[in-house]
Amino acid sequence: MPVPLYQAKADFFRTLGHPVRIRVLELLRDGPRPVRELLGEIEVEASNLSQQLAVLRRTGLVTAVREGGTVVYSLATPDVVDLLAAARRILTDMITGQGELLAELQAEAAK
Amino acid sequence: MPVPLYQAKADFFRTLGHPVRIRVLELLRDGPRPVRELLGEIEVEASNLSQQLAVLRRTGLVTAVREGGTVVYSLATPDVVDLLAAARRILTDMITGQGELLAELQAEAAK
DNA sequence: TCGCAAGTTGAAAAATTCTTAAATTCGTCA
DNA sequence: TGACGAATTTAAGAATTTTTCAACTTGCGA
Numbered sequence: 001m002p003v004p005l006y007q008a009k010a011d012f013f014r015t016l017g018h019p020v021r022i023r024v025l026e027l028l029r030d031g032p033r034p035v036r037e038l039l040g041e042i043e044v045e046a047s048n049l050s051q052q053l054a055v056l057r058r059t060g061l062v063t064a065v066r067e068g069g070t071v072v073y074s075l076a077t078p079d080v081v082d083l084l085a086a087a088r089r090i091l092t093d094m095i096t097g098q099g100e101l102l103a104e105l106q107a108e109a110a111k
Numbered sequence: 112m113p114v115p116l117y118q119a120k121a122d123f124f125r126t127l128g129h130p131v132r133i134r135v136l137e138l139l140r141d142g143p144r145p146v147r148e149l150l151g152e153i154e155v156e157a158s159n160l161s162q163q164l165a166v167l168r169r170t171g172l173v174t175a176v177r178e179g180g181t182v183v184y185s186l187a188t189p190d191v192v193d194l195l196a197a198a199r200r201i202l203t204d205m206i207t208g209q210g211e212l213l214a215e216l217q218a219e220a221a222k
Numbered sequence: 223t224c225g226c227a228a229g230t231t232g233a234a235a236a237a238t239t240c241t242t243a244a245a246t247t248c249g250t251c252a
Numbered sequence: 253t254g255a256c257g258a259a260t261t262t263a264a265g266a267a268t269t270t271t272t273c274a275a276c277t278t279g280c281g282a
Binding site: 006007008009010011012013014015016017018019021022023026059060061076077079080082083085086087088089090091093094095108 | 116117118119120121122123124125126127128129130132133134137170171172187188190191193194196197198199200201202204205
């Protein structure tokens with residue numbers, strides 16, 4: 001296996017390795033959203049959110065479209081949903097029986 | 112959504128965000144392997160590999176068992192395979208039509 | 223018991239990533 | 253045109269990760 005490939009994979013996962021970015025992806029799961037709205041749901045500075053959005057954009061996980069005064073973000077591919085689901089399965093396994101996080105993960109999976 | 116949850120998710124993805132660690136998980140996909148063997152397939156110092164294995168162990172993604180003189184690693188859960196597959200789907204989408212990485216990803220998916 | 227091979231650990235240096243705040247761009251409206 | 257709101261960009265420092273290297277176990281055979 002050539003080097004650049006798993007480097008690319010690692011970069012990809014690293015992109016997901018940030019609370020704000022994960023949060024954004026989960027919010028976008030339900031459909032496109034303007035920055036203003038994201039900002040309302042994630043407690044973080046506007047410039048910081050913008051920074052994280054830039055990372056997601058660069059990676060190609062999300063796309064941005066300007067609509068008048070606001071910018072609307074969406075998932076670049078619905079496959080992201082599968083990925084987040086697979087991650088949740090593993091996380092559930094890992095935490096089973098010992099974490100306060102367990103209930104939250106299960107509640108989320110059920111809805 | 113409470114804070115610790117997506118922090119945990121982010122941490123989880125960050126764990127995958129390292130070339131050596133990704134490499135290890137992919138090798139373990141085909142079954143348990145002694146460190147010595149992993150070392151043969153990944154060009155990295157023994158101590159460095161050991162560090163990365165420690166990260167995977169701490170996260171609970173892999174488990175280690177001592178067998179005489181060697182230590183054998185395995186995936187803690189087969190769900191990891193799904194996760195890697197989902198990641199590959201997204202990566203393929205993202206690169207389609209424009210990367211040298213594309214052919215490699217497809218070849219890998221086919222085998 | 224000695225010595226060697228397989229792995230791991232700890233700590234410091236090197237490299238990356240995050241955060242923060244100021245400056246900037248792009249539209250919209252008066 | 254001028255001012256304002258929305259969002260992004262940039263730069264600098266702080267905080268985390270990675271890498272590296274030396275020291276330290278553990279098991280096995282001479």
